[in-house]
Amino acid sequence: xxxxxxxxxxxxxxxxxxxxxxxxxxxxxxxxxxxxxxxxxxxxxxxxxxxxxxxxxxxxxxxxxxxxxxxxxxxxxxxxxxxxxxxxxxxxxxxxxxxxxxxxxxxxxxxxxx
Amino acid sequence: xxxxxxxxxxxxxxxxxxxxxxxxxxxxxxxxxxxxxxxxxxxxxxxxxxxxxxxxxxxxxxxxxxxxxxxxxxxxxxxxxxxxxxxxxxxxxxxxxxxxxxxxxxxxxxx
Numbered sequence: 001x002x003x004x005x006x007x008x009x010x011x012x013x014x015x016x017x018x019x020x021x022x023x024x025x026x027x028x029x030x031x032x033x034x035x036x037x038x039x040x041x042x043x044x045x046x047x048x049x050x051x052x053x054x055x056x057x058x059x060x061x062x063x064x065x066x067x068x069x070x071x072x073x074x075x076x077x078x079x080x081x082x083x084x085x086x087x088x089x090x091x092x093x094x095x096x097x098x099x100x101x102x103x104x105x106x107x108x109x110x111x112x113x114x
Numbered sequence: 115x116x117x118x119x120x121x122x123x124x125x126x127x128x129x130x131x132x133x134x135x136x137x138x139x140x141x142x143x144x145x146x147x148x149x150x151x152x153x154x155x156x157x158x159x160x161x162x163x164x165x166x167x168x169x170x171x172x173x174x175x176x177x178x179x180x181x182x183x184x185x186x187x188x189x190x191x192x193x194x195x196x197x198x199x200x201x202x203x204x205x206x207x208x209x210x211x212x213x214x215x216x217x218x219x220x221x222x223x224x225x
Contacts, residue, residue, distance in 0.1 A: 043201075044158070095157075105159070106157050106158035108157045
C-alpha cells in the first residue's frame with residue numbers, strides 16, 4: 001500500500017537550534033501533505049496543509065515563521081522547526097490523502113528540545 | 115465537520131469482540147465515517163470507513179445506523195495488539211480535506 005516515510009523518528013536538539021523533519025511518499029505522488037502535532041495524552045492537532053509548488057496554509061495559532069513547511073516536489077514535504085524551544089517538544093506526524101480513499105500517515109517524529 | 119462523541123475509555127477481554135460506539139448526530143449527507151487507531155507513539159492507522167451501508171474488511175466491521183447519527187466499529191475478536199486509541203472521524207471525501215481528530219476512545223484489551 002501507499003506509504004509515507006517520515007524521518008527522523010526521534011530527535012533531541014538544543015534550545016535555539018532548528019530541526020528538519022522529512023516526509024516522503026513512496027510509490028505515489030502526494031500533492032497535499034498535512035502536518036499534525038501531538039502533545040502527551042492529547043489528540044492530534046492539525047498544524048498546516050502543504051500543497052506541492054505553493055505556500056502552506058497554517059491553522060489558526062500556528063506560527064508560520066517558526067514552523068517552515070516546504071513541499072517542493074510531489075514526493076517530499078518538509079517541516080522545519082526554527083529556533084526550537086522546550087515548549088516545541090512534541091510528536092510531529094505527517095499525512096497524505098490517498099487517491100481512492102482515506103489517508104496514510106507517517107510514523108511520527110518525537111522532538112525533544114533541551 | 116460534524117462533531118463526534120466517543121467514550122473516553124473501554125476495556126475488552128482478549129478473544130472477545132470489541133464494540134466501539136460513536137455518536138455523530140449532526141452528520142451531513144455527503145460525510146463519511148472514518149475510523150483510525152493510534153498505537154502508542156506511532157502514526158494513526160486506517161481501519162475502515164463508510165457512508166451509509168455497513169462495511170467489513172480484514173480488520174473490522176462498521177455498523178452505521180439507518181439515520182446515520184451513530185455507528186459502531188467492531189473488532190472481532192480483539193487481541194492484545196488492538197490496545198490503542200480509536201478515533202471516529204466524520205469527513206467529506208476528497209484529497210484536500212484533512213482529518214480532524216477528537217479525543218477518541220482508549221481501548222485496553224486485557225488477557
